[in-house]
Every structure is written in C-alpha cells, then in structure tokens.
Amino acid sequence: xxxxGRYLYAxxxxxxxxxxxxVPGLAGGRVEVLRxxxxxxxxxxxxxxxxxxxxLRRNLERLDWLEEVARRHDDVxxxxxxxxxxxxxxxxxxxxxxxxxxxxxxxxxAALEQVxxxxxxxxxxxxxxxxxxxxxxxxxxxxxxxxxxxxxxxxKEQTLARAAGAEDxxxxxDGLHMRLSAMSAASRRLPAQDPRLTGHExxxxxxxxxxxxxxxxxxFLAVVHALQEEHPAAGVxxxxxxxxxxxxxxxxx
Amino acid sequence: MTDAxxxxxxxxxxxxxLVDLLDRLLGSGVVLxxxxxxxxxxxxxxxxxxxxxxxxxxxxxxxxxxxxx
Numbered sequence: 001x002x003x004x005g006r007y008l009y010a011x012x013x014x015x016x017x018x019x020x021x022x023v024p025g026l027a028g029g030r031v032e033v034l035r036x037x038x039x040x041x042x043x044x045x046x047x048x049x050x051x052x053x054x055x056l057r058r059n060l061e062r063l064d065w066l067e068e069v070a071r072r073h074d075d076v077x078x079x080x081x082x083x084x085x086x087x088x089x090x091x092x093x094x095x096x097x098x099x100x101x102x103x104x105x106x107x108x109x110a111a112l113e114q115v116x117x118x119x120x121x122x123x124x125x126x127x128x129x130x131x132x133x134x135x136x137x138x139x140x141x142x143x144x145x146x147x148x149x150x151x152x153x154x155x156k157e158q159t160l161a162r163a164a165g166a167e168d169x170x171x172x173x174d175g176l177h178m179r180l181s182a183m184s185a186a187s188r189r190l191p192a193q194d195p196r197l198t199g200h201e202x203x204x205x206x207x208x209x210x211x212x213x214x215x216x217x218x219x220f221l222a223v224v225h226a227l228q229e230e231h232p233a234a235g236v237x238x239x240x241x242x243x244x245x246x247x248x249x250x251x252x253x
Numbered sequence: 254m255t256d257a258x259x260x261x262x263x264x265x266x267x268x269x270x271l272v273d274l275l276d277r278l279l280g281s282g283v284v285l286x287x288x289x290x291x292x293x294x295x296x297x298x299x300x301x302x303x304x305x306x307x308x309x310x311x312x313x314x315x316x317x318x319x320x321x322x
Contacts, residue, residue, distance in 0.1 A: 070274050078266050091278040123266065126273060190276060198272050207276075242269050245277035 003048040006034075006101050008041055008093040009076040011112050012084045015040040023079040026072050031079075036102045039112055042080055043101055051094050060092070074243075081243040085120040087112055088248050115248050122185055122211050123241035127224060129176055129206035130235035131169030166203075172234050173205035176227055183220050184210040188246050202235070209246035217241060 007026060017033040025031040025044035034041040049055050059065040070091060077088045095101045105112070181187040192204035212220045221238065228236045269277075 066275070067271060070271070070278050073278060074269060074274055081266060088278075193272055193276065198270075239269070239273070240267050242266060242273075245274075 003052070004045050005048045005051055006043045006095045006097060007046045007051060008043055008089045008095065008101060008104070009073055010042045010080050010089055011087045011105070011108075011116070012040045012042065012080050013038060013116055015042070015080070015083055019083055020076075020079055023076055024072070025076060026069060031076055034098055034101055036105045037109060039105050039109065039116075041101050041105055042076060043098075044076075046094065048094075051092065056092055056094075066091075077243045077245075081123075085116040086243050086248075087115040087119065088243055088245055118186065119211065119244040119247055121215075122213050122244060122247075123217070124244045124246055125210045125212050125217070125220060125224075125238060125240035126242065127176070127180055127206065127208045127210060128204060128237045129169075129173050129231075130200055130202045130237070131166070131172075131205050131233070132202040132235075169203070169205045169234070172231055176206055176231070176234065176236065177208050179223060179227060180208060180210050180220070183216070183223050184212050186211040186247050190246065205234070211244055211247045212241070214241075 009025075009031070015033050020031045020033060020042065023031045026046055027050075029044045029046070031042060031044050034043050047055075050059060059069075073088075073091055077086060080086045095104060177187070177189060188209045190207040190209055192207050193200075195201070195204070198204075210220065224236065224238045227234075
C-alpha cells in the first residue's frame with residue numbers, strides 16, 4: 001500500500017467540520033478538520049508517491065498538475081473562508097501524519113493566532129494598473145526628412161519622452177497605492193506579472209493587494225472607481241474579493 | 254485594460270485567475286515566506302526553490318499559450 005501523508009490546506013478556528021463534509025479535496029479525497037490547541041487545521045489525505053519529496057519534485061514541474069492542485073486548494077480555502085477567518089497554507093504543505101500537523105500548529109501557534117485575528121472579517125482585493133509602453137511618441141509636424149543630426153535629436157527626444165512617460169506612470173501607480181492603502185487594513189505591492197502569462201498590454205505598474213473589512217468593501221470599490229475616472233490612462237483593474245492570501249504570512253523564522 | 258471589475262454577485266467570494274492564484278500560493282502569499290516546505294514527521298525534507306519553479310512554470314505557460322517571447 002502506498003504511503004499516505006496529510007496535506008494542509010488552511011488553518012482556521014471554531015469550524016464546524018460538517019460544513020466541509022461535501023467539499024472535495026485533492027484526488028477526490030475528503031476534507032477533514034483537525035482541532036488542536038484552539039486552532040483548526042483543514043487537512044486531507046494524499047498519496048506520498050504523488051506528494052512526497054520525489055513526487056513533488058516531478059509534479060511541480062507539470063503545469064496541469066500544478067493547476068489542478070492550486071484550484072482544489074483554492075476551492076477548499078474558499079469554503080473555509082465562508083465559515084470563518086482563514087490562514088491559507090502555501091501550496092503543498094505536507095506532513096506525514098496528524099502528529100506532524102499538531103507539531104506544526106504548536107510551532108506556529110502564536111503567529112497563526114495573529115494572522116487569524118488580522119484577517120477576521122476582512123478579504124483581499126486586487127488592484128492592478130497598466131501603462132501602455134508603446135504610445136506613439138512625438139511624430140510631430142516638424143517631423144520631416146532631415147539630416148542625421150536631426151534624426152539623432154529626434155531619437156533622443158523620443159527616449160526622453162518615453163522615460164518621462166514611465167516616470168509619470170510609476171508616480172501615478174504610487175499615488176493609487178497610497179490612496180488604496182489608506183482605505184485598507186493592510187496592503188502589499190506584489191511583483192508585476194509577466195505579460196506573457198497574463199496577456200496584458202503595456203507594463204504592469206501596480207500589482208496591489210488590499211485587505212479590506214467586509215463592511216468597507218463598497219467604500220473601497222467606490223474609491224477604485226473614482227481613481228479609474230481620475231486616471232483613465234492608468235488602466236486600473238480591480239478583482240476580488242478573495243481569501244486573504246497575501247496577508248496570511250507568518251514571520252519567517 | 255479598462256475592463257469592468259468582475260461581478261461577483263450571488264457569490265461570497267470572487268473567482269481568482271490562475272496567475273494571480275499561483276502568485277499567491279507559490280510566491281508571496283502564503284504561510285511560510287520563502288520556499289515550499291515539505292515536512293514529513295516534523296522534519297523538513299525538501300525545500301523547493303520557488304524562483305526556479307516559477308521560472309519553469311512561466312516558461313511552460315508561455316509555451317502552452319502560444320506566446321513566443
């Protein structure tokens with residue numbers, strides 16, 4: 001028989017295990033609640049040939065596998081988020097058995113309590129901004145065939161204009177982030193995403209995550225919409241609400 | 254880029270795109286900052302280097318999506 005391990009989806013507290021009974025876990029398995037020291041670990045059983053050291057090394061390189069696991073993980077986290085505060089675990093956090101899970105909960109106890117307090121009644125919103133990097137630059141009326149010196153001068157002007165444009169876009173993004181941070185319980189700027197992955201045009205100037213109290217979500221969205229109107233060129237995009245993925249970090253030991 | 258925000262009426266939480274999800278589940282968002290830790294019997298056996306992982310994932314996704322850098 002293949003060795004089994006315990007996959008940790010998330011940590012919460014005061015969960016009703018019955019409420020998660022119908023949520024499908026990885027590989028069609030059940031989702032269980034392991035209560036320990038006032039915390040509820042949401043766990044499931046996985047096959048260690050797939051999720052052990054070797055299996056993970058192999059499988060994490062396969063996008064279809066990674067996507068399936070990430071989607072399942074996210075489904076479980078969403079289900080927990082509907083019941084109470086949730087600290088989502090990083091993808092593929094696996095212990096050998098329940099004793100290992102309890103040991104983790106003991107080890108992370110104070111930090112997990114802090115995270116759950118922080119995210120209680122709050123959700124994550126994503127706001128992104130984009131600048132078009134390919135705006136046509138100064139093809140003005142004076143743009144007639146000229147000397148090599150003229151050409152070089154125009155090139156230089158274009159380069160300067162582009163740099164100024166990028167600076168403007170960065171300043172706008174900073175301003176957006178400041179305004180939105182002021183509306184949030186916590187905020188983070190994540191690294192800009194690669195356009196080859198997302199298909200977006202131009203440069204992502206802001207990839208912001210904002211932790212917003214549920215009762216203030218409407219106000220937050222109103223500010224986002226005001227900013228969209230104020231800065232039509234900034235291409236402001238909003239999505240959410242999501243579980244507080246970006247705000248569930250424990251301090252690294 | 255000026256898409257209307259995703260409407261999430263009738264759902265407590267909105268759907269999350271795969272890139273946003275992986276950014277959060279692998280990169281910055283989740284409990285342990287740094288690397289994926291696979292813990293067997295309380296002993297950390299493997300630390301998958303996330304940068305290497307994400308780079309390879311991105312390359313593969315770009316390929317699958319037909320983007321050729």
